[in-house]
Amino acid sequence: MDIISVRDIDKKIFNEIFETAGEMERQLKSGRVEKLDGVVATLFFEPSTRTKLSFQSATVRLGLRYIDFISELSSVKKGESFADTIRMVDGYCDIIVMRHKYEGAARYAAEIAKASIINGGDGGNQHPTQTMLDLYTMLKEKGAIKGLNVRMMGDLKHARTMHSLIYALAMFGANISITAPHGLEMPEEGIKEIEKKFNIKINIEEEPDFSSDDVLYVTRIQQERFADPLEAKRIMEKFRITKDALKNAKKDMIIMHPLPRVNEIDVAIDKTPHAKYFEQAKNGIPVRMALIKYILEGEHA
């Protein structure tokens, strides 16, 4: 079984993984984690901190071994084709976790490899395991996703995490609001597709009103996306989450962020009960453990 895109994952699979992730958390707390056998290759052609490290950590905690690859020091540097690299690594492991700058690279790798492919990000397209841990965090914090008022805010055009997340949130029946600076809006065809497929209406707000939000999901706005640095500064300031900006927010509203954070969330927020982004990153371990277990143990392996 491969994990390439949220479009391929139904609610049943998500729920099974969430259930196993809960069990993984309990096992981690008790210090007795049921061990598995196998090898995971982490094949990151692009830089990664959280995704790569959390997959490696999840692998080790399950008693599995991982093998790593540094693109700059590999045959890729000697001009080896992507397909040949995948064929070669395929012979060394049971699961390949990969990230690549080209969109669709994971799907292509899945066609080539016998080992299961987990997409750890393909260009601006998909990041399905981030979506899994995002939803798991919302479930843990709020009990259910259906009916939850979720606002997605920031660069919704380039952020692959947002493209995967909005699809899954719609699938689970969340009420979605989106707020993005001009020029960084979510692609219109993507919104239309989701609205049609899940029969929902996505609320587009230029000026955010946090008063009814249960979850505020913030993503980074990169300065280099703007031609004018002054405009960039003005936008980044406008979209910055501060204590003052949250004065009308519900007391139990949670703030999430895929990290890395630059300055879009004031560090003063970190100490408030709203801040759940570090918890969210930590949830990457049980969720990725659950996913590896699901792939290795299931009939779908």
Add this chain to the structure above:
Amino acid sequence: MLKVEAIKEGTVIDHIRAGKGTRILKLLGADEKHEGSVALLSNVKSKKLGKKDIVKLEGFFPSDEKLNLIALISPEATVNIIKDSKVVEKKNVETPGELGIGHCPNPSCITNNEEMHRHFKKEGRMYRCVYCERVFLPEELV
């Protein structure tokens, strides 16, 4: 209207959207690679389309798969198969449910950066690239 000699054996593609004839010749591989006579009539008056292009290909019978690619550019096109100077078959072109050829317009798509096949699936009026998952208008793919 200009008169062009009728063909004895071959394919006539009529009701092509005006200005798209050259692209269709290229798409069918009937441009510089084809040795038989080729006639391209552009901006011909048409009741149905206002203006249309017509293509006549002597001794050339493209496969149905290739002919259906015409629908991506000009869905109203009609195909007449000529044998012994008679029309032996008339057909409309149909946009295929899946496409194994074409070009993904997304420069960041893996298909534009590796030597590999292409794959698009029809979704309503649009086609989605199976790899980068983006959707495009049919005419953008050829």
